[in-house]
Amino acid sequence: DAMVIQNPRYQVTQFGKPVTLSCSQTLNHNVMYWYQQKSSQAPKLLFHYYDKDFNNEADTPDNFQSRRPNTSFCFLDIRSPGLGDAAMYLCATSRAVGVEETQYFGPGTRLLVL
Amino acid sequence: AQKITQTQPGMFVQEKEAVTLDCTYDTSDPSYGLFWYKQPSSGEMIFLIYQGSYDQQNATEGRYSLNFQKARKSANLVISASQLGDSAMYFCAMREGLGGRRALTFGSGTRLQVQP
Numbered sequence: 727d728a729m730v731i732q733n734p735r736y737q738v739t740q741f742g743k744p745v746t747l748s749c750s751q752t753l754n755h756n757v758m759y760w761y762q763q764k765s766s767q768a769p770k771l772l773f774h775y776y777d778k779d780f781n782n783e784a785d786t787p788d789n790f791q792s793r794r795p796n797t798s799f800c801f802l803d804i805r806s807p808g809l810g811d812a813a814m815y816l817c818a819t820s821r822a823v824g825v826e827e828t829q830y831f832g833p834g835t836r837l838l839v840l
Numbered sequence: 841a842q843k844i845t846q847t848q849p850g851m852f853v854q855e856k857e858a859v860t861l862d863c864t865y866d867t868s869d870p871s872y873g874l875f876w877y878k879q880p881s882s883g884e885m886i887f888l889i890y891q892g893s894y895d896q897q898n899a900t901e902g903r904y905s906l907n908f909q910k911a912r913k914s915a916n917l918v919i920s921a922s923q924l925g926d927s928a929m930y931f932c933a934m935r936e937g938l939g940g941r942r943a944l945t946f947g948s949g950t951r952l953q954v955q956p
Contacts, residue, residue, distance in 0.1 A: 768931060768947060769931075769944075771943045771944070814883050816883075818885070825871050825935045825936065826873050826890065827873075828875065828887050829887070829944055831884060831885035831886075831887075834883040834885075836883065
């Protein structure tokens, strides 16, 4: 089955220690997104790639970076995690960016910062 | 201003009954899409149903239907014959078209609990 895969499902890191979350997709979609979702809140878009074109949201902290080495993979790097970065990180994909394009989500990675 | 408003933080429904989850939206774009997602406690966001602003008919997908009232800017999700597995968080989301953001804007969600 075509899908969006996120690894790991749970990640524990220490305050200030860089961490990388990964996302892969077998849907061959052009667009990949990273969302941050804190407890009992709506997902918040951090950035997205349209092919190799990187689009950062204006309020995404500099601490968050992303890489997309190829169509299938996208990584979220948190350079110096703070306690406030503990959240669920959701990766999503869509074929394109038209209004009708559904975003398909992975299972998420829960990040805990100690 | 909130783009997507979900006024029901929590809802209860008896198994096998229908339930309506409310969603109102705000946009000046003539072209937009409305989506509903289900998020169980495991965390994955599961796509349920889509309604386009130009669609003449209300969308339906199995037990899910969308009550789209364009003039009122509402897009309520109706779940018929509720099942225990429907207990989850439900998010309404919008994607705007011409000149708007291409990303999804989510509402704050409604937690649905289905009781046996």
